[in-house]
Amino acid sequence: MSLHEETSRPTDRPSGSGLPPVRELRHRAEVPMLVLAGVSSVVAVAVFIVLVATNADQPGWLTSAVVLIVLGPLLAGLFFIRYMYWTTISNGVEVTPRQLPQLYELFAELGGRLGMTPDGEGLLKLPRLYVTNGNGVFNAYATKCRIRRGYVVIYSDLLDIAFLNGDFETIRFVLGHELGHIHCRHVSVWRTILRPISRIL
Incomplete structure (x- = not known):
């Protein structure tokens, strides 16, 4: 049974x-909670800047520390996004119409339900999909590769089990879940920057 046949059953959606x-x-x-995390972050930075600015005897390194605290999370977030993407594409396999075409067909069909197409713009462009070695871990994730572009990674271990057991409904669920994160903008840059505070909340 092919991947397409296995996943082309009708859904319960009207x-x-x-x-x-x-x-x-x-x-x-x-x-x-996101608003609270954002406000808390801004207030904390503002209080810190005011405390440093009102202290006339501040050393030079303290001013540099303030700048680093204000700009650091943004720069670190942007660097982390690109670093993760470079690591993924250098260790993974991109799923395309010519490479793992059955998996690509399923991914494109799920993306299409969310209005994502290969020719779309911004958030309506179908994200890239990569397969990486899971080393025994069954997982997948969605994240950013650029400011307005996300991508999805699925671990090879999940695909191994799917093909061995003919269980492509699990793959459908996992890919749909990750595309849902991108559709709901859960992988936006500002959410990445606020993640330390939002995790606490």
């Missing part, structure tokens, strides 16, 4: 119905 707005997919506490 035909012709569009996706619900993203706001209906979010937990009611998600946005308030």
